[in-house]
Amino acid sequence: MDYAVIVFDKNKVKPVATIGATTITMIGAPPMPGTILCKQGVTSGRTCGTMVSTSGPYFITTVGVLRGDSGAPVVEGTTLIGNQWITGGGTSITAIIADLGRIGGPGAGFHLTAWGLPEHPRPNSFSIQ
Incomplete structure (x- = not known):
């Protein structure tokens, strides 16, 4: 599989749910x-297409995708389904x-934490435990 884990200092980096x-x-x-499906790439921004297989x-x-978009989140609506690593190819987040x-x-x-959903006052955030 093609993915990387980056550990950030939680005192210096605030997780966000919207990019x-x-x-x-x-x-x-x-x-x-x-x-x-859509992806949010660093180079090309938000682009959409369809699931093939x-x-x-x-x-x-x-x-x-364009050069530099590798690792972009791929979503169906607001559901993260994977990351894009090549034109037309990605890896399932599950x-x-x-x-x-x-x-x-x-x-x-x-x-994902539940913060930011209607019953919670804080914005959505990601959590690694």
Whole structure:
């Protein structure tokens, strides 16, 4: 699988759920073919396309990317389904989280917190435990 875990100093980096035009509120598996997906790339910004297929932990889409977009979050609405690492190719976030749990270390136990949902006053944030 193609992913990396970066450990930030929580006293210096504030997690956010919105980057550009993309907000993440849930984590989910890749959807059925034909579903509209979008990614938020550093170079190309937000681009959208459709889910084509899956194979093991990987998925294929028509979402366009440019050089520098590798690692961009891929979402269905506000559900994070994976990361984009090549034009049309990505890795399922549920497979990445399962792999992190299996090997342990940084990133193991990753989940989204509930802050920012209607019953909570704070913005959504990511949490690594």
